[in-house]
Amino acid sequence: MLNIKINGEVREVDADPYTPLLWVIRDELGLTGTKYGCGVAQCGACTVHVDGKPMRSCSAPAYMAGGRSVTTIEGLSSPAAKAVQKAWIDLDVVQCGYCQSGQIMSAVALLEAKPKPTDEDIDHALSGNICRCATYHRIRAAIHQAAATLKA
Amino acid sequence: MRIFEDGRLGDTLRSLAAPEREGLKRRDFLKGGAATGFVLALQLPLGNKATAAPASAEFVPNAFVRIAPDSTVTFVIKHHEMGQGATTGLATILAEELDADWANVKIEYAPANTPVYKNLAFGAQGTGGSTAIANSWPQLREAGATTRAMLVSAAAQKWKVAPEQIKVSSGVVSGPAGQSAKFGELAAAAAKLPVPKDVPLKDPKNFVIVGKQQTRRLDSIAKSTGKAQYTIDVKLPGLLTAVIARPPAFGAKLKSVDDSAAKAIKGVKFVVQVPEGVAVVATGMWPALQGRKALKLDWDLSSVGPKSTEAMFADYRKLAATSGGAAANRSDQTAAQLKGAARTIEAVYEFPYLAHAAMEPMNCVAWLHDGIVETWSGHQFPTFDQNFAAKAAGLPPEKVKLNTLVSGGSFGRRANSWSDFTVEAVNVAKAISKLPGGKVPVRVQQTREDDMRGGLYRPQYVHAVKVGLAKDGKLAGWQHSIVGQSIMAGTPMASLIKDGVDETSVEGVWPTPYALPSPSVELHSPTQAVRPLWWRSVGHTHTAFVMETLLDEAATLAKQDAVAYRLALLEKQPRMAGVLKLAADKGGWGKKMPKGKAQGVAVHFSFNTYVAQVVEVSLKPDGQPRVERVTVAVDCGVPVNPDQIKAQMEGCVGFGLAAALYGEIEIENGAVKQSNYHDYKVLRIQDMPVVDVHIVNSQEAPTGVGEPGVPPLAPAVANALAKLTGERVRRLPFARHTFKSA
Numbered sequence: 001m002l003n004i005k006i007n008g009e010v011r012e013v014d015a016d017p018y019t020p021l022l023w024v025i026r027d028e029l030g031l032t033g034t035k036y037g038c039g040v041a042q043c044g045a046c047t048v049h050v051d052g053k054p055m056r057s058c059s060a061p062a063y064m065a066g067g068r069s070v071t072t073i074e075g076l077s078s079p080a081a082k083a084v085q086k087a088w089i090d091l092d093v094v095q096c097g098y099c100q101s102g103q104i105m106s107a108v109a110l111l112e113a114k115p116k117p118t119d120e121d122i123d124h125a126l127s128g129n130i131c132r133c134a135t136y137h138r139i140r141a142a143i144h145q146a147a148a149t150l151k152a
Numbered sequence: 153m154r155i156f157e158d159g160r161l162g163d164t165l166r167s168l169a170a171p172e173r174e175g176l177k178r179r180d181f182l183k184g185g186a187a188t189g190f191v192l193a194l195q196l197p198l199g200n201k202a203t204a205a206p207a208s209a210e211f212v213p214n215a216f217v218r219i220a221p222d223s224t225v226t227f228v229i230k231h232h233e234m235g236q237g238a239t240t241g242l243a244t245i246l247a248e249e250l251d252a253d254w255a256n257v258k259i260e261y262a263p264a265n266t267p268v269y270k271n272l273a274f275g276a277q278g279t280g281g282s283t284a285i286a287n288s289w290p291q292l293r294e295a296g297a298t299t300r301a302m303l304v305s306a307a308a309q310k311w312k313v314a315p316e317q318i319k320v321s322s323g324v325v326s327g328p329a330g331q332s333a334k335f336g337e338l339a340a341a342a343a344k345l346p347v348p349k350d351v352p353l354k355d356p357k358n359f360v361i362v363g364k365q366q367t368r369r370l371d372s373i374a375k376s377t378g379k380a381q382y383t384i385d386v387k388l389p390g391l392l393t394a395v396i397a398r399p400p401a402f403g404a405k406l407k408s409v410d411d412s413a414a415k416a417i418k419g420v421k422f423v424v425q426v427p428e429g430v431a432v433v434a435t436g437m438w439p440a441l442q443g444r445k446a447l448k449l450d451w452d453l454s455s456v457g458p459k460s461t462e463a464m465f466a467d468y469r470k471l472a473a474t475s476g477g478a479a480a481n482r483s484d485q486t487a488a489q490l491k492g493a494a495r496t497i498e499a500v501y502e503f504p505y506l507a508h509a510a511m512e513p514m515n516c517v518a519w520l521h522d523g524i525v526e527t528w529s530g531h532q533f534p535t536f537d538q539n540f541a542a543k544a545a546g547l548p549p550e551k552v553k554l555n556t557l558v559s560g561g562s563f564g565r566r567a568n569s570w571s572d573f574t575v576e577a578v579n580v581a582k583a584i585s586k587l588p589g590g591k592v593p594v595r596v597q598q599t600r601e602d603d604m605r606g607g608l609y610r611p612q613y614v615h616a617v618k619v620g621l622a623k624d625g626k627l628a629g630w631q632h633s634i635v636g637q638s639i640m641a642g643t644p645m646a647s648l649i650k651d652g653v654d655e656t657s658v659e660g661v662w663p664t665p666y667a668l669p670s671p672s673v674e675l676h677s678p679t680q681a682v683r684p685l686w687w688r689s690v691g692h693t694h695t696a697f698v699m700e701t702l703l704d705e706a707a708t709l710a711k712q713d714a715v716a717y718r719l720a721l722l723e724k725q726p727r728m729a730g731v732l733k734l735a736a737d738k739g740g741w742g743k744k745m746p747k748g749k750a751q752g753v754a755v756h757f758s759f760n761t762y763v764a765q766v767v768e769v770s771l772k773p774d775g776q777p778r779v780e781r782v783t784v785a786v787d788c789g790v791p792v793n794p795d796q797i798k799a800q801m802e803g804c805v806g807f808g809l810a811a812a813l814y815g816e817i818e819i820e821n822g823a824v825k826q827s828n829y830h831d832y833k834v835l836r837i838q839d840m841p842v843v844d845v846h847i848v849n850s851q852e853a854p855t856g857v858g859e860p861g862v863p864p865l866a867p868a869v870a871n872a873l874a875k876l877t878g879e880r881v882r883r884l885p886f887a888r889h890t891f892k893s894a
Contacts, residue, residue: 016418019438027393027436032385033378035560036437037511038600042829045511073378088376092368092795095803096235097375098382098511098560123838130829132511132561133235134806136840138799 004065006031007075017063021055022046024062025072033073033101037130044129047102048072054109056128073101080111083149087142095133103129107143116147211339213302213347215268216295217246223323223336225252230262230269231288232279232532233371234510234562235803236858237796240369241285242292244793248361249296249354252335253323259370264534264554278533280567280686282759282856285792289854293353301351306341307333321360356851362792363849369796371558382560383515383595386528390592391517392421394433394580395440397447398602401456401822402681406430410448417443422590424583428576433584433594441599456822457681464612464819465502467678468635472500472616477633477674478652480662486672489629493620496629497705501617502883503636503694505817506610506687507826509834512560513603516577519593520585524551525578526593530559532566536644540571544578563807564686568608569643573598604832605824609817610687611637615661615698620669625710627721630671632661636694637684638677652677656686660695660863665725665757666703666718681822688807689859692758696863697870697884700754704871705880714753714871715741728757730848731764731785738846739766739783748893749780752872754864760855762787762848763801765864767841769872775890779809779841779869787848788855797857798845804861805843810835812866814887833887 002013006029013028020039025031025048034057037045041056048057049071050064076085084107087093094100103126110117110125117125122143131139210226211219218226227246231238239259247254262269266277272291273283300320307325308315310333317328325333361367374380399405409430411423419439424431432443458464471477490496516529518541525545531537531554542549559566566573577596584590598606613636620629638654640646648655653675662673687693707717715736722729732755735741745751748770755764768781784801791797814833818825826832870881878894 016438023436023438027438030387031378032381032387035382035512036384036597037513038829040600040828040830043511043600085376089368089372092372092799094235094369094372094375095237095799096511096559096561097371097380100375101378104376126837130511130834130836132509132563132807132834134803134810134835134840135799136806136835136837137802137843139837140840 002062002066004062004070005068006070007072013062015062018061020058021048021060021062021065021070022057025057031072031074035098035101037099042130043099044102044106045099047105047129049105049109052109052112054106073105076104076108078108078112080146080150081108083146084108084111084142087145087149091138091142091145093135093138093142095135099129099131103131103139107139107146110143111147111150115150117143209340211343213299213342214295216292217250217299219299219335219339221336221339223256223334224258225250225256225323225335226258226260228262229259230277231271231284232530232556232562232566233261233558234530234532234566236284236800237369237793238279238284239371240367241793241796242288243370244361244367245285245289245292246296248359249293250300251320251322251360254361254367256323257370261556264531264538264552266535270535276533276535278535278567280532280564282761282859284856286760286853286855294351297351297353298347301348302342302345303335303338305345305348306338307331310338310341356790363790363794365795367793367795381557382512383517383529383557384512384597386517386557386595388517388519388593392433392435392592392594393437393440394431394594394596395437395444395599396426396429396431396576396580396596396602397444397449398429398606400451401453402458402607403456403822405452407450407452413446413448414443417446422584422587423447424580426576426579426583428579431580431583431596433580437597453822458819458822460820461504461612461818464680465614468612468614469500469616471635471676471678472614472633474676475674477676480653480658480673480675481671483670483672485670486629486631489669490618490620490631493628494623495621495709497619497621497702497709499617499702499882501615501694501698503613503697504815504884505612505682505819506693506811506815507604507817507832508561508563508565508687509604509829509832510559510561510563510565513598513600514565514573515595515597516573517593517595518577518581520545520581521591524553525581526553526555527574527577528555528557529574529577530562530566531556531574532559532562533568533571536569537571537574540575541578544575545582563688564690565608568685569645570608570683572606572608600829601827604827607683608685609682610693611639611684613694615694617698617702619702619706621706621709625706625712627669627706630668632671632673633676634658634661634674635676635678637680639684639686639690641677641679656691658695659691660756660758661699664699665728666699666721667724668721682819689758689862692756692859692863693811696754696756696758697867700756700864700867701870701880704867704874708874713742718755727787728755728762731755731762731787734785734846734848735764735766735783738785738844741766748876750872750875752868752870752875754868754871756860756863758860758863761857761860763860763864765805765868767865767868767872769869769876771876771891771893775892776813777869777873777886777891778839781842781844782865784843784845784861785848786845786857786861787850788857788860789850789852790854791847791849792854794847797847800857801845801861802843804859805865806835806840808862808865809839809841809869812869812884812886813839814885816885816887
């Protein structure tokens with residue numbers, strides 16, 4: 001049995017502790033906003049926050065989440081998160097959308113650590129998140145817009 | 153030059169439209185019963201008769217619009233949403249003619265029903281060839297206008313005024329004496345009226361939604377909050393997850409299976425053999441993967457192939473030098489022309505296999521229940537998927553119910569005439585349904601590696617070209633030989649191959665908008681154990697590279713400006729010339745560039761849309777190109793959704809750039825070398841250039857934008873690299889070369 005604190009709630013899961021956190025989140029906890037894209041921490045579609053830091057859940061064994069706080073796209077609520085999601089919608093960033101939960105999780109973590117990121121900061125923080133539709137142009141613009149709203 | 157003269161539907165799949173062309177009269181669209189040409193030609197049985205089921209109190213004037221008493225307007229979207237924005241685009245057209253309130257618009261994806269929801273460019277229900285907006289434009293305008301006319305009639309009767317005195321705006325119908333009603337208040341009365349004929353469409357100058365920037369994507373909120381439901385997210389009672397152990401090489405055959413260790417893993421429910429391999433069916437993805445790993449499989453590798461990528465290229469180069477291929481365009485003059493030319497360019501180009509690598513690896517849920525088979529997936533070609541699912545299940549097509557979800561990208565992968573991911577899910581569902589406890593839904597989920605290594609690639613191609621130039625630098629002869637697998641051969645579309653020429657192998661070379669000196673274009677279509685498939689912009693992915701780099705080289709040899717040289721060949725192509733001039737103007741073509749940076753240009757016509765790009769390129773310390781800026785000019789007819797056109801041009805630039813920089817699937821003894829994003833690199837944010845898009849404000853009928861932005865990118869970058877380094881790239885990707893500033 002694993003106890004995982006997810007989106008503020010402690011949930012008990014009957015899974016092998018070495019199960020990647022991604023599959024616990026999706027298959028055991030039924031939270032499907034976090035996506036599978038590569039399984040080897042190459043694409044970032046599975047990005048969640050563990051104690052506020054972005055982590056690729058496909059490559060983190062579930063036991064590592066024990067005693068820590070996991071946040072998925074469904075549990076976002078901070079001012080930075082709201083600003084990011086609003087900017088994403090305002091600028092119509094998404095295309096197929098499959099990677100966007102992961103992009104947003106990385107963007108929120110960036111803004112929480114660095115409220116006024118430069119283009120280089122954005123490249124660095126988001127380089128682990130692939131968007132095959134190549135919405136990068138708008139991702140960058142949306143992060144800058146979110147930063148501006150947070151500052152205001 | 154038939155394509156450019158008739159001005160009708162798109163090229164890759166245009167030939168599929170042939171039976172429909174004469175039937176493209178407005179009245180036929182809503183009847184849904186006109187020629188089903190393509191489907192009948194393929195002898196595929198038609199789908200069931202279901203349309204989207206309406207709630208009883210709704211006003212349902214046609215198969216595309218429903219209006220509820222609470223004024224919610226539901227649009228039924230017949231095209232697949234894979235990110236390209238078809239949903240928003242089609243809804244925009246309907247909302248415009250209906251004068252609906254965008255805030256009250258809901259959408260629903262159409263069920264499989266070929267007669268009603270077919271793509272009028274194909275005659276089959278499916279999305280591809282950048283045809284969604286183009287084929288739907290007259291159809292949905294009429295559907296919207298007819299609905300609006302019925303609401304107006306209902307109001308006129310209610311208020312006892314003439315219909316001409318009634319105005320409609322943003323979902324509100326208003327009368328001359330200040331009467332006002334929302335759509336829902338008139339729905340019941342409108343539903344009792346006959347459907348009027350030949351309702352006039354709006355004058356485009358009165359458009360309030362089409363061509364305006366304020367229309368937002370209908371799926372932005374769901375996709376920015378994790379709520380959008382993809383195939384991987386489908387939840388059903390008792391749903392199991394399966395992964396398939398697949399052959400390690402093309403042509404490998406299963407000799408024996410020891411599944412005892414797999415079955416011992418907690419959560420593994422079944423291990424079944426299917427034509428695709430050995431499926432491990434479990435309570436979730438992780439036990440399924442663990443089970444697959446525990447299988448002991450023995451494969452017969454005696455007849456695997458192809459031998460290698462390099463051996464294929466060697467064979468293709470040989471074939472390209474052999475005459476006697478199928479003639480896409482025959483010319484008796486070419487040999488003499490080349491002999492008489494002042495100088496010639498001889499070039500052999502090589503293009504690798506490319507994987508689509510959509511973010512959502514292929515998947516499908518299937519469930520055999522109550523005498524039917526039901527599937528959930530990103531069904532991009534419902535007509536094919538329905539028929540192939542039926543065949544796999546051993547049921548008639550009307551016993552197949554498709555549930556179409558949005559997909560996490562496709563780029564051509566989900567549109568295939570094999571229906572591979574649908575069929576494998578049905579095969580697994582059928583196999584387990586015979587076992588105790590197996591009458592449950594099952595999701596067959598490909599891993600990234602399965603998806604990457606499964607074939608269905610953009611085919612490997614070789615082009616061998618001889619170009620003759622006269623003394624004055626003008627083109628004086630053109631001999632072109634193309635070698636590569638036919639995408640349509642061996643599929644239900646094979647009948648569209650004419651005289652040995654699969655149009656998708658040569659499109660972009662022939663026909664061409666350029667005034668070439670009666671070129672000779674030959675095609676060889678070898679077969680391989682690897683299945684080929686369309687890949688965003690299809691044949692244009694390689695033909696545009698060859699044409700646009702060769703014309704650039706010719707201009708350089710002729711000591712002429714690359715833009716001016718092309719314009720001289722486009723005197724009868726004002727729209728193509730128009731985008732080229734626009735991109736050159738907006739991109740500052742010819743301006744002085746700082747040291748270490750160069751401009752490149754390319755223009756291409758595909759899917760009835762014209763796109764020109766001017767790029768600015770420098771070199772990174774590792775000798776790889778950095779594309780800093782791309783100026784795009786696009787003419788796609790009436791710009792239905794300008795912001796979505798921009799989004800597609802941005803996306804096409806990123807997609808085209810990834811392939812140009814690193815895209816390559818290699819094969820060794822029948823096995824694919826690449827497996828995941830670490831060795832099949834795609835574009836990341838730090839390599840995305842600034843993209844500046846300019847849209848021609850055209851009044852022509854709208855054409856596609858999902859693909860036409862891809863073809864010019866790679867040649868534009870190659871042309872800039874030639875300026876920067878003096879090197880002409882003949883083999884893609886660029887990662888195979890190390891560039892040095894000249």
